[in-house]
Amino acid sequence: MTRRAFYPGSFDPLTNGHLAVLDQAMRIFDEIVVGIGVHPAKKPLFSFEERAELIRRAVDGINQAAVVSVVPFDGLVVEAAGEAGAVALVRGVRDGTDLDYEMQMAGMNGAMRPEVATLFFPATPETRPITATLVRQIAAMGGDVSRFVPAHVAEAIRGKRDPQ
Secondary structure, three states, rough: OOEEEEEEOOOOOOHHHHHHHHHHHOOOOOOOEEEEOOHHHHHHHHOHHHHHHHHHHOOOOOOOOEEEEEEOOOOOOOHHHHHOOEEEEEEEEOOHHHHHHHHHHHHHHHHOOOOEEEEEEEEOOOOOOOOOOOOHHHHHHHHHHHHHOOOHHHHHHHHHHOOO
């Protein structure tokens, strides 16, 4: 039996924190469906297609046997997980604030789809302070984000900031 998980997020941009969570999930599940939230009212730094490609490139560097695919979604995370055939939602937790929020979401998701469990993966010490929002803000102000994202993502961010 294939164990499939759904890892939702904006991934705008993909950070080393996202990858640390994905690496942990890949040790447990046979398949991970990365769900990129796509909301027409939001203006992301990267398009869905760009984010999907950045994730695929990053996954190529992770030495795990799990199969990773990337899909867009625009509704409820738990519904997207069900549509993907996932038995679990993967969520990263950096601190107590994240845990409080994620516990509320897990409770609501569990009430809507009890067959989809929520699993929390702790941030690694080096990735704990990283958020995609902070990475975007640092990049927008001309700062170096290379310590917080994979090298190919840092390059893509520089390309957005300094288009040729």
